[in-house]
Amino acid sequence: MRKIPSLWIRVPLYIVIITIMLLVNLPFIWMLVTAFKHESEVFSLPPRFYPDFFDFRNFAGAMEQIPMGRYLFNSLFVALSVTLLQLVFNSFAAYGLSRLRFKGRDLIFLVLVGTLMVPPEVTLVPLYIIVKNLGMIDSYRVLIIPFMSSAFGIFLLRQFFLGIPRELEEAAIIDGAGRVKIFFTIILPLSKPALWTMSLFTFIAHWNEYMWPLVSVSDPKYQMIQVGISQFVSGWETRWTYRMAASALTVVPIIIFFFFVQKQFVEGISVSGIKE
Amino acid sequence: MRRRTREALAGWIFISPALVTQVLFIYFPLGWSFFVSFFRWNLIRPMRYIGFDNYTSMFTSSDFWHSLSVTFVYVAVTVPVSIFIGLLLALLVNLPWLKGKGAFRTFFYVPVITSMAAAAVIWAWIFESNVGLLNYFLSWFGIKSINWLSDPNYALVAMMIIGIWKRIGYNMVLFLAGLQVIPRTYYEAADIDGATPFKKFLSITWPLLSPTTLFVTVMQFIASFRVFVSVSVMTRGGPAQSTQVITFYLYENAFAYLKFGYAAAISVFMFVLMIIFTLIQFRFSKKRVHYL
Amino acid sequence: MKKEEEENMKKAVTTVVLLLCAMMIFAAPVKVIVWYAQTGVYSQTLLELIDEFNKLNEGKIVVEGVYSGSYEDTMQKLVASMVAGNLPHIAQIEQSRIGQFLDGDAFQNLDEFINKDPEFKATLSDFFPRFISANTFFGKLYGFPLNTSTPLMYINRDVFRAAGLDPDNPPRTWMEVYQASKVIKTLGDDFYGYRLGDDDWILESYAWQFGGDIVSEDGMTVLLDSPGTVDAWKFFQKGLQEGVFVYSRTNGNAMDLSGKIGMVCRSTGSLAYLKENAKFDLGATFMPYQIKKATPIGGANIYMFKNKPQNEKQAAWEFMKFVTATPNTKKWALATGYMASRISAYESPEIQELFSKDPRAEVTYLQLQESAFRRPYIGPYREIFNIMLSSWQTIMTDMNADVEAVLKSATEKAQKVLNEY
Numbered sequence: 001m002r003k004i005p006s007l008w009i010r011v012p013l014y015i016v017i018i019t020i021m022l023l024v025n026l027p028f029i030w031m032l033v034t035a036f037k038h039e040s041e042v043f044s045l046p047p048r049f050y051p052d053f054f055d056f057r058n059f060a061g062a063m064e065q066i067p068m069g070r071y072l073f074n075s076l077f078v079a080l081s082v083t084l085l086q087l088v089f090n091s092f093a094a095y096g097l098s099r100l101r102f103k104g105r106d107l108i109f110l111v112l113v114g115t116l117m118v119p120p121e122v123t124l125v126p127l128y129i130i131v132k133n134l135g136m137i138d139s140y141r142v143l144i145i146p147f148m149s150s151a152f153g154i155f156l157l158r159q160f161f162l163g164i165p166r167e168l169e170e171a172a173i174i175d176g177a178g179r180v181k182i183f184f185t186i187i188l189p190l191s192k193p194a195l196w197t198m199s200l201f202t203f204i205a206h207w208n209e210y211m212w213p214l215v216s217v218s219d220p221k222y223q224m225i226q227v228g229i230s231q232f233v234s235g236w237e238t239r240w241t242y243r244m245a246a247s248a249l250t251v252v253p254i255i256i257f258f259f260f261v262q263k264q265f266v267e268g269i270s271v272s273g274i275k276e
Numbered sequence: 277m278r279r280r281t282r283e284a285l286a287g288w289i290f291i292s293p294a295l296v297t298q299v300l301f302i303y304f305p306l307g308w309s310f311f312v313s314f315f316r317w318n319l320i321r322p323m324r325y326i327g328f329d330n331y332t333s334m335f336t337s338s339d340f341w342h343s344l345s346v347t348f349v350y351v352a353v354t355v356p357v358s359i360f361i362g363l364l365l366a367l368l369v370n371l372p373w374l375k376g377k378g379a380f381r382t383f384f385y386v387p388v389i390t391s392m393a394a395a396a397v398i399w400a401w402i403f404e405s406n407v408g409l410l411n412y413f414l415s416w417f418g419i420k421s422i423n424w425l426s427d428p429n430y431a432l433v434a435m436m437i438i439g440i441w442k443r444i445g446y447n448m449v450l451f452l453a454g455l456q457v458i459p460r461t462y463y464e465a466a467d468i469d470g471a472t473p474f475k476k477f478l479s480i481t482w483p484l485l486s487p488t489t490l491f492v493t494v495m496q497f498i499a500s501f502r503v504f505v506s507v508s509v510m511t512r513g514g515p516a517q518s519t520q521v522i523t524f525y526l527y528e529n530a531f532a533y534l535k536f537g538y539a540a541a542i543s544v545f546m547f548v549l550m551i552i553f554t555l556i557q558f559r560f561s562k563k564r565v566h567y568l
Numbered sequence: 569m570k571k572e573e574e575e576n577m578k579k580a581v582t583t584v585v586l587l588l589c590a591m592m593i594f595a596a597p598v599k600v601i602v603w604y605a606q607t608g609v610y611s612q613t614l615l616e617l618i619d620e621f622n623k624l625n626e627g628k629i630v631v632e633g634v635y636s637g638s639y640e641d642t643m644q645k646l647v648a649s650m651v652a653g654n655l656p657h658i659a660q661i662e663q664s665r666i667g668q669f670l671d672g673d674a675f676q677n678l679d680e681f682i683n684k685d686p687e688f689k690a691t692l693s694d695f696f697p698r699f700i701s702a703n704t705f706f707g708k709l710y711g712f713p714l715n716t717s718t719p720l721m722y723i724n725r726d727v728f729r730a731a732g733l734d735p736d737n738p739p740r741t742w743m744e745v746y747q748a749s750k751v752i753k754t755l756g757d758d759f760y761g762y763r764l765g766d767d768d769w770i771l772e773s774y775a776w777q778f779g780g781d782i783v784s785e786d787g788m789t790v791l792l793d794s795p796g797t798v799d800a801w802k803f804f805q806k807g808l809q810e811g812v813f814v815y816s817r818t819n820g821n822a823m824d825l826s827g828k829i830g831m832v833c834r835s836t837g838s839l840a841y842l843k844e845n846a847k848f849d850l851g852a853t854f855m856p857y858q859i860k861k862a863t864p865i866g867g868a869n870i871y872m873f874k875n876k877p878q879n880e881k882q883a884a885w886e887f888m889k890f891v892t893a894t895p896n897t898k899k900w901a902l903a904t905g906y907m908a909s910r911i912s913a914y915e916s917p918e919i920q921e922l923f924s925k926d927p928r929a930e931v932t933y934l935q936l937q938e939s940a941f942r943r944p945y946i947g948p949y950r951e952i953f954n955i956m957l958s959s960w961q962t963i964m965t966d967m968n969a970d971v972e973a974v975l976k977s978a979t980e981k982a983q984k985v986l987n988e989y
Contacts, residue, residue, distance in 0.1 A: 026402070030409075031390070031394065164457070210391070215648045255385075255386060259382040
């Protein structure tokens with residue numbers, strides 16, 4: 001039975017956490033509030049956290065101006081596809097790099113992690129040349145295939161796999177299980193938190209992509225949502241209310257999704273089966 | 277086949293799809309950049325071979341060193357602070373008796389979900405000197421309005437605040453995942469021995485969290501080093517170059533001035549620098565990271 | 569004989585099929601890709617024009633409009649496309665960013681099409697001459713105006729009245745602006761006479777208006793430290809030091825709408841937006857001057873790229889003619905608030921009616937004819953401008969900065985850039 005600390009500790013801690021949470025979410029709250037305001041209210045002084053009118057029309061207006069439905073669908077499809085592909089390829093690679101021994105393994109790991117250092121601005125133009133020559137421009141493929149695996153995911157999973165006690169695998173090896181079997185029956189199930197984490201990061205990163213879709217896709221049929229939203233910005237004459245409404249539409253579903261899924265990160269693994 | 281060879285073969289098969297993708301879509305482009313860095317090229321006029329001239333210009337350019345120093349300052353502040361806060365949040369949210377964990381975890385993660393482009397716009401308003409929220413709050417404490425985004429002395433601070441804000445949820449989630457792997461039995465044993473929470477942290481949590489901590493540190497370092505969107509949306513390197521981080525310096529040279537060869541040299545340099553730093557971090561961690 | 573008949577049948581069928589194919593190839597509409605860098609009502613209007621054009625040219629030409637992001641993002645997309653050999657036919661590019669394209673001969677010289685098109689050539693003089701000269705480089709015409717504008721000085725007439733100033737007689741010189749600002753300041757500490765910002769074209773014009781310059785006519789010398797430019801910057805810094813002017817980098821818009829600013833220079837394109845959102849009586853007048861009347865022509869023009877097949881360029885030319893034709897430039901001006909490019913559109917009843925309903929809309933045309941100049945466009949200009957901007961930001965935020973020294977070092981730096989180009 002775990003002790004529950006006294007109220008003297010619990011209450012202040014709750015206050016601290018809630019305060020931090022409110023502060024951290026300030027921009028988001030502002031985004032939501034602005035989405036309901038009238039354009040002229042947006043920059044009022046002093047700043048107001050409640051709109052004078054609860055105007056749902058901004059959402060309708062935003063959806064009218066750009067094909068939000070299509071953009072949202074595209075972003076969903078692309079982000080989901082990339083995530084699934086990465087789940088497969090990253091975990092394979094991470095397993096190879098953490099549990100299997102072969103010559104040059106650590107060098108390859110360094111090489112892979114090295115790609116993390118390359119800022120996207122650097123690869124933008126040459127990558128565009130490559131995908132153009134592969135004939136992938138203006139399609140879903142150009143948004144998915146270059147990202148089928150990612151050094152970030154591999155790195156994350158590799159670190160995690162390294163943290164799994166070797167005893168578990170060794171027991172299985174003694175029982176005669178092959179590497180592949182071990183991968184699927186022991187490592188993967190134990191790695192659920194890390195796999196979920198990686199999936200979430202990947203999904204969100206690709207959901208929010210802007211520069212690459214802007215450059216590689218011209219056809220609105222395939223365009224992604226962040227590029228769509230940028231169309232509300234027009235120098236000084238930006239329609240902030242529409243932009244916030246559209247942005248809210250891209251953020252809120254993810255938050256809801258995250259809320260339902262976040263238990264998966266924490267699904268503890270009871271490792272009490274290890275005999276020390 | 278001998279077990280060793282079988283294992284090696286399996287190893288190669290496991291990593292090949294990812295390796296191929298990375299090489300094709302990242303290393304080829306990088307190689308292309310490397311090649312271009314030896315030329316003078318503005319995309320319109322023909323390329324002209326100039327050997328190492330781009331590199332010498334770079335190393336003798338005060339703008340280049342300035343942007344490096346701005347970046348270093350940014351990294352030096354944002355990395356420790358965002359890791360510290362991320363870990364703190366993870367520990368808090370992981371407390372066994374805490375109710376509403378799900379909500380807390382979700383809401384701390386919101387900044388990560390919000391695209392930086394959208395968030396930057398809101399932060400620009402928060403930092404606004406006259407009608408902004410931050411100065412409004414500060415005025416309650418009698419602090420005079422700070423020209424956050426217009427004052428060269430404060431603009432970088434504003435960027436750092438945003439950078440930290442964006443990543444603490446990210447680090448928190450990573451630490452949370454790492455915390456879950458630590459067997460409860462260890463803590464229970466420590467409880468029986470009467471250990472204080474602090475001692476438990478120091479002797480169980482921190483050491484066993486170390487692979488995750490290494491990961492978080494490396495990733496945070498890279499992310500801080502690569503900061504771009506907030507600068508691009510809010511300050512464009514200004515005011516007076518006070519937020520001219522290296523990625524923005526590269527971007528301007530490539531896409532605004534069309535000095536492609538020079539920009540390529542900068543990107544090669546960045547790449548090499550990052551590798552060196554990561555190697556250092558790995559070396560440093562060799563003694564300190566404990567794998568089960 | 570049956571076999572011969574069969575042979576002839578086959579030949580006939582083949583010929584017909586070939587003919588049909590040939591007809592299809594020739595009949596297939598030519599596709600023209602146009603990149604636009606705007607959003608909201610601007611892109612809507614452009615897309616409407618594109619639709620109209622496509623209907624008129626059904627089966628012959630199909631224009632596809634592609635959103636290319638902001639002016640800066642457009643550069644990125646252009647760069648990538650250029651390298652990959654995937655350029656559009658027409659792109660909307662901001663005027664100060666075209667230098668390197670010009671130097672590299674990437675744009676199509678439109679004179680070639682104009683000379684073969686006598687009907688259009690006759691209408692050339694209908695364009696405002698300053699627009700044409702702004703698009704003429706090395707004696708050749710390379711672009712047409714799309715969303716052009718000049719900056720107006722907007723005034724808050726309520727503030728003027730409260731300060732005892734006459735809103736119908738706004739300041740015309742910068743000295744007068746300064747005097748008026750001192751009076752406006754007496755209304756309260758949070759009131760300012762004139763708001764300064766970072767807008768590139770406005771910064772440039774400050775230099776001209778005080779008799780200075782940024783780059784020499786031949787594009788070889790940087791003139792940032794010329795006496796006129798120094799005077800201009802000293803003037804504005806003084807206003808800041810005395811608290812009668814205010815500088816805002818990012819939230820100028822909110823300040824302008826707040827009702828505490830007396831005067832500000834902004835694009836004529838802002839008129840519609842300000843009218844709709846300002847809760848005060850909005851006035852608009854000419855941009856001030858001190859020594860020389862000079863206002864910049866701002867916005868982006870449309871340019872055609874050279875390396876495309878001739879028939880596609882011909883189709884693109886048709887679209888360019890369409891978009892700049894009188895009824896369409898009129899429609900554009902009415903919908904977006906940017907300027908019409910043709911005199912006949914300007915003189916049309918709809919536009920004239922617009923002026924009689926709102927005389928503020930005409931100021932930009934009067935200004936265009938009186939004092940408009942083309943902005944710097946040379947190849948390395950963006951880099952030089954950024955040096956200038958950085959210096960400007962320094963003197964705007966550091967009240968102790970020495971304008972002369974700052975401009976001198978900026979000139980040295982910019983000259984190096986220019987020399988290396």
